[in-house]
Amino acid sequence: MKRKVIIIISLIYVLFMAALFVFYFSKDDSYRYLIAIGGIICGAVPLILVRFTKIKFNMPIMLSYLAFIFGSQFLGSILGFYGLGWWDTFLHFLSGALLGFVAIALFERMTHKQARHDISCWLVFLFVLSFAVLGGVLWEIYEFSGDQFFDMTMQGGGNTDTMIDLTADAAGGLVIAISAAIRTKRKFEKT
Structure with missing residues (x-):
């Protein structure tokens, strides 16, 4: 069950960042579409670990990781929270x-x-x-x-x-x- 939850949340994040990439690429906003590419890569890390390893995941750590990259990449860099x-x-x-x-x-x-x-x-x-x-x-x-x-x-x-x-x-x-x-x-x- 834990692996499925991690896969679903990670996929949502990857798809969200992929949509942002397409949006910002179409606007020729290279700063934000490069961050979105980083978001796709970072969001895919749990998916890769689930697929290619037999690691038993600590759910709070994985959820914290995804929340952290959301806060850093999307809120911080794309929405400009770092300016606060x-x-x-x-x-x-x-x-x-x-x-x-x-x-x-x-x-x-x-x-x-x-x-x-x-x-x-x-x-x-x-x-x-x-x-x-x-x-x-x-x-x-x-x-x-x-x-x-x-x-x-x-x-x-x-x-x-x-x-x-x-x-x-x-x-x-x-x-x-x-x-x-x-x-x-x-x-x-x-x-």
């Missing part, structure tokens, strides 16, 4: 939280259930926070590289933009890391 000033920071906070959830899922898949009793809640905290911050750092390297090598303006505010983005990523990851550490501690105190 706070939208980029809000999305970086959400991406930090989303990466924190991904870290929890990875942690649970990479450790044996019996071994988790011996793992400190502080290690879980550090793993989740570090994973979220690493994701933010890699994104900022991507933006910096685009600006340096392709004469783009992804880091509109330069160092200030980068530091605000990294702080927001860290804050989002911190919220999830604290929650994961508390949950881990409570879970293993009961046993």
Whole structure:
């Protein structure tokens, strides 16, 4: 059932972005139709994963991913929410939280259930926070590289933009890391 829901929502997003591509291409709006192409690709990622892997999907992560790309690509870039000033920071906070959830899922898949009793809640905290911050750092390297090598303006505010983005990523990851550490501690105190 989860796979079907992911397929349906992803297909809706891909078709929505495809319609936007056609619309903006016909208007010769290259900025927006290129974003729509990116939306088609990003929306197809869950479809490709469902089709070519046997990964059991964490529904909240997949829905959060699709909501995030909708907020970034459609609301942020196509509708211009990035012009609000706070939208980029809000999305970086959400991406930090989303990466924190991904870290929890990875942690649970990479450790044996019996071994988790011996793992400190502080290690879980550090793993989740570090994973979220690493994701933010890699994104900022991507933006910096685009600006340096392709004469783009992804880091509109330069160092200030980068530091605000990294702080927001860290804050989002911190919220999830604290929650994961508390949950881990409570879970293993009961046993």
